[in-house]
Amino acid sequence: MAxxxxxxxxxxxxxxxxxxxxxVDAGCGSGGSLDHCERRFNRRPGLGLDWYGADLDIARExxxxxxxxxxxxxxLPHRSVDFVSMMDFLEHxxxxxxxxxxxxxxxxxxxxxxxxxHPSFEDIDYLAPxxxxxxxxxxxxxxxxxxxxxxxxxxxxxxWTDYIIIPDLPIRDSSHGAxxxxxxxxxxxxxDEALHGPxxxxxxxxxxxxxxxxxxxxxxxxxxxxxxxIATIQGWRSLWQSPGARKIRxxxxxxxxxxxxxxxxxxxxxxxLTDALLWRAVAHxxxxxxxxxxxxxxxxxxxVMARPDGLLHFVHLLDAxxxxxxxRSVLAVGADAARTAAFLAARCPxxxxxxxPDPARGGYDFVAAIPSRSAALNWDTxxxxxxxxxxxxxxxxxxQDATRDVLDSAVCQLPYDSFLTANIGGALIAAGLDGLxxxxxxxxxxxxxxxxxxxxxxxxxxxxGDSMAGPIGARYLIRRQRIxxxxx
Amino acid sequence: xxxxxxxxxxxxxxxxxxxxxxxxxxxxxYLHSVTVSAHNVDSEVTDSLTLRLFDxxxxxxxxxxxxxxxxxxxxxxxxxxxxxxxxxxxxxxxFAIDTDAPAxxxxxxxxxxxxxxxxxxxxxANLARLLDPWLSQAxxxxxxxxxxxxxxxxxxxxxxxxxxxxxxxxxxxxxxAFGRIAEPVSTMCSMGAGVAYQxxxxxxxxxxxxxxxxxxxxxxxxxxMPNLRFEQLDLLDAPGEEQFDFVLSIxxxxxxxxxxxxxxxxxxxxxxxxxxxxxxxxxxxxEQRDPELQRDAWELCEHYTPGFSFEDLEELFAENGFxxxxxSNMFFVDVILPVRRLMETLGPGETEVAxxxxxxxxxxxxxxxxxxxxxxxxxxxxxxxxxG
Numbered sequence: 001m002a003x004x005x006x007x008x009x010x011x012x013x014x015x016x017x018x019x020x021x022x023x024v025d026a027g028c029g030s031g032g033s034l035d036h037c038e039r040r041f042n043r044r045p046g047l048g049l050d051w052y053g054a055d056l057d058i059a060r061e062x063x064x065x066x067x068x069x070x071x072x073x074x075x076l077p078h079r080s081v082d083f084v085s086m087m088d089f090l091e092h093x094x095x096x097x098x099x100x101x102x103x104x105x106x107x108x109x110x111x112x113x114x115x116x117x118h119p120s121f122e123d124i125d126y127l128a129p130x131x132x133x134x135x136x137x138x139x140x141x142x143x144x145x146x147x148x149x150x151x152x153x154x155x156x157x158x159x160w161t162d163y164i165i166i167p168d169l170p171i172r173d174s175s176h177g178a179x180x181x182x183x184x185x186x187x188x189x190x191x192d193e194a195l196h197g198p199x200x201x202x203x204x205x206x207x208x209x210x211x212x213x214x215x216x217x218x219x220x221x222x223x224x225x226x227x228x229x230i231a232t233i234q235g236w237r238s239l240w241q242s243p244g245a246r247k248i249r250x251x252x253x254x255x256x257x258x259x260x261x262x263x264x265x266x267x268x269x270x271x272x273l274t275d276a277l278l279w280r281a282v283a284h285x286x287x288x289x290x291x292x293x294x295x296x297x298x299x300x301x302x303x304v305m306a307r308p309d310g311l312l313h314f315v316h317l318l319d320a321x322x323x324x325x326x327x328r329s330v331l332a333v334g335a336d337a338a339r340t341a342a343f344l345a346a347r348c349p350x351x352x353x354x355x356x357p358d359p360a361r362g363g364y365d366f367v368a369a370i371p372s373r374s375a376a377l378n379w380d381t382x383x384x385x386x387x388x389x390x391x392x393x394x395x396x397x398x399x400q401d402a403t404r405d406v407l408d409s410a411v412c413q414l415p416y417d418s419f420l421t422a423n424i425g426g427a428l429i430a431a432g433l434d435g436l437x438x439x440x441x442x443x444x445x446x447x448x449x450x451x452x453x454x455x456x457x458x459x460x461x462x463x464x465g466d467s468m469a470g471p472i473g474a475r476y477l478i479r480r481q482r483i484x485x486x487x488x
Numbered sequence: 489x490x491x492x493x494x495x496x497x498x499x500x501x502x503x504x505x506x507x508x509x510x511x512x513x514x515x516x517x518y519l520h521s522v523t524v525s526a527h528n529v530d531s532e533v534t535d536s537l538t539l540r541l542f543d544x545x546x547x548x549x550x551x552x553x554x555x556x557x558x559x560x561x562x563x564x565x566x567x568x569x570x571x572x573x574x575x576x577x578x579x580x581x582x583f584a585i586d587t588d589a590p591a592x593x594x595x596x597x598x599x600x601x602x603x604x605x606x607x608x609x610x611x612x613a614n615l616a617r618l619l620d621p622w623l624s625q626a627x628x629x630x631x632x633x634x635x636x637x638x639x640x641x642x643x644x645x646x647x648x649x650x651x652x653x654x655x656x657x658x659x660x661x662x663x664x665a666f667g668r669i670a671e672p673v674s675t676m677c678s679m680g681a682g683v684a685y686q687x688x689x690x691x692x693x694x695x696x697x698x699x700x701x702x703x704x705x706x707x708x709x710x711x712x713m714p715n716l717r718f719e720q721l722d723l724l725d726a727p728g729e730e731q732f733d734f735v736l737s738i739x740x741x742x743x744x745x746x747x748x749x750x751x752x753x754x755x756x757x758x759x760x761x762x763x764x765x766x767x768x769x770x771x772x773x774x775e776q777r778d779p780e781l782q783r784d785a786w787e788l789c790e791h792y793t794p795g796f797s798f799e800d801l802e803e804l805f806a807e808n809g810f811x812x813x814x815x816s817n818m819f820f821v822d823v824i825l826p827v828r829r830l831m832e833t834l835g836p837g838e839t840e841v842a843x844x845x846x847x848x849x850x851x852x853x854x855x856x857x858x859x860x861x862x863x864x865x866x867x868x869x870x871x872x873x874x875x876g
Contacts, residue, residue: 057856265825305559428848435845438567439838441555451826458852
């Protein structure tokens with residue numbers, strides 16, 4: 001008989017009944033929320049549940065215990081875990097009634113508390129007259145856009161009176177990346193000037209919030225002190241996590257969008273590939289002349305030949321730069337960064353590139369630093385060189401512990417509001433490309449050069465094999481807060 | 489890339505622009521490259537270095553390779569690849585490296601003992617063990633590689649890579665599926681095995697596994713292994729009573745008009761509660777109706793079925809009482825096409841030197857995501873467990 005995916009696997013159920021897991025994470029996806037809850041509440045192991053098999057495969061590869069099931073109908077063993085978490089999950093259910101059923105089921109399974117993270121749908125009516133919207137308020141995947149008053153009603157119906165709702169992700173003005181022009185396409189994830197055009201610069205007359213952390217206390221005997229430690233967002237405001245402290249699991253969120261822009265694998269023109277990678281920056285740039293094309297190809301070739309990781313640094317840095325919409329001034333530090341920045345300047349002549357901080361510039365829109373193993377960088381100088389609203393890109397290998405520690409320490413003390421991290425150089429692709437280039441030497445044809453770049457692009461969407469072997473480094477794209485936005 | 493010294497060359501003048509020469513004794517068979525540590529004194533002057541390798545006993549030129557120096561940087565290993573020399577172990581060779589530009593500024597690193605000359609030690613012990621992470625992914629403990637099979641496995645994997653097409657990837661995907669089985673597998677039967685490249689690798693790597701390789705025609709059997717036997721079997725014939733822990737067919741069903749019957753017969757050979765793996769060409773149901781795809785599938789490959797969709801295979805597995813444990817695409821075009829094109833440009837020595845690197849790049853095909861079209865991925869694979 002075929003397996004019924006709606007049911008929870010008998011072994012998993014038995015494990016839950018035996019008390020193997022401290023918590024259940026509903027809608028665990030690829031494991032990010034499991035990881036978050038393990039660290040946040042210091043209880044492990046957790047069991048992740050989700051419907052999407054591909055995400056669960058990724059979670060398993062990262063060592064999480066997960067199971068496949070339909071969360072709309074699931075029944076879990078009574079009081080089998082300390083708590084159940086639902087991070088960015090309930091809005092995906094069909095309606096409030098389904099949420100009621102789910103909360104009832106999870107409320108029975110948990111001994112101590114429920115933890116819900118819910119995106120805010122409170123300010124749709126406030127933003128609409130301003131010609132704005134929050135990104136997630138029209139996503140097709142969010143049929144259940146419950147507001148806080150809906151939670152109050154639900155909790156009352158379930159007889160839960162001891163709960164805390166804490167707003168988070170304060171948004172004070174329209175410069176925030178989640179604020180979109182109201183006519184931006186449905187399902188847009190973040191504001192992109194190149195795609196959505198200019199948006200109004202408005203300082204809101206009240207603070208909006210992007211999300212709510214909701215804690216429901218189910219166990220009245222849970223000591224107050226412990227409950228206070230649980231029901232708080234203190235220490236969890238920042239997404240920044242020390243790369244040295246844990247394995248990085250986040251990737252830039254627009255990977256799929258970006259991947260779909262790449263020309264097909266039959267394409268053997270390296271310029272088509274790099275333009276696809278830099279699509280925002282080149283959208284308004286002129287097509288390169290034949291001489292420029294030759295120069296660009298030579299720069300790509302130099303990156304290919306800068307073993308061991310020059311080509312991977314090249315594609316990751318271009319990808320990060322593309323993410324930083326509108327950057328016009330670049331500071332590039334380190335040989336790999338400088339080589340790639342030279343490519344940027346050649347492809348987009350309006351971009352100014354410096355290889356050392358120039359005080360006369362008053363800061364840079366984009367600072368790229370790729371420290372070598374032998375040369376330390378002055379992080380204080382680099383961090384200070386980023387303009388408000390500008391971006392810092394750093395790529396470090398996993399053996400550069402000291403570099404990461406210094407970076408952690410420096411970044412945590414500064415007003416940065418956007419942190420995007422990704423693994424870089426999956427072990428297979430890094431060793432494969434390096435070994436191949438060592439064997440063939442300089443690419444003999446434009447087609448061979450394009451094929452090498454094509455393969456390096458695969459590192460932007462890591463393969464399963466790579467995740468098994470582990471990455472060789474990590475990249476960070478960090479946006480400095482814009483302070484003092486313009487008045488409406 | 490790890491480099492192991494095969495001997496230092498004394499009395500070598502490492503002066504920029506001057507020819508250098510030396511003698512060494514190869515430590516392995518299939519010597520395929522000489523690697524020197526070089527640095528470019530002046531990157532403005534570029535030239536080509538040519539290595540010539542002579543049999544020291546006969547003075548005969550046995551290999552030559554050329555490398556441009558434009559991108560040589562400080563102490564970079566510079567590999568001179570050449571077609572592998574099968575019986576090189578223990579033989580003395582003399583080499584000479586010349587430049588075509590008298591003003592060359594590339595120097596070979598030297599110290600008081602002369603230039604350190606290095607070469608890839610062997611075909612790489614890594615090739616024999618390359619697939620171990622996948623074979624052991626469910627927590628199985630793999631036996632050590634039997635010393636008697638190490639060279640064989642290295643050569644076998646290298647051969648699969650050298651043959652291009654899908655030989656290595658079929659093996660990698662099979663290893664990935666096999667490794668997903670968390671319980672011991674003692675017996676395995678393969679349908680439509682051909683000359684049994686994949687089966688021979690598993691037989692060498694897992695000596696306790698008893699493998700029966702079957703095909704409608706018994707072909708030349710180039711891989712005699714103690715735990716691999718061959719038998720003639722037509723998948724459309726009624727199955728016998730013998731059942732196995734693991735039954736597989738790789739790109740077989742599409743060649744059979746009545747593939748449902750073939751699948752049923754294959755499924756009948758699986759013990760209750762045990763496992764079956766198939767890989768077949770991929771096409772969505774809509775694509776399967778494309779007359780052009782149908783024509784190409786038949787005329788180019790003699791495929792009665794141009795491809796199978798996930799839905800097709802889910803139905804087949806369910807109809808035959810199997811729970812699907814894993815299903816994913818294979819032969820992703822964005823992986824295999826650039827690798828294949830690059831391989832076309834490689835000479836035999838370069839292919840040999842790069843065999844491990846090529847294998848690593850091809851392993852990027854082991855993805856879990858599903859493609860929307862046969863233009864994105866050419867194959868699909870399923871692993872299932874029989875009820876019981």
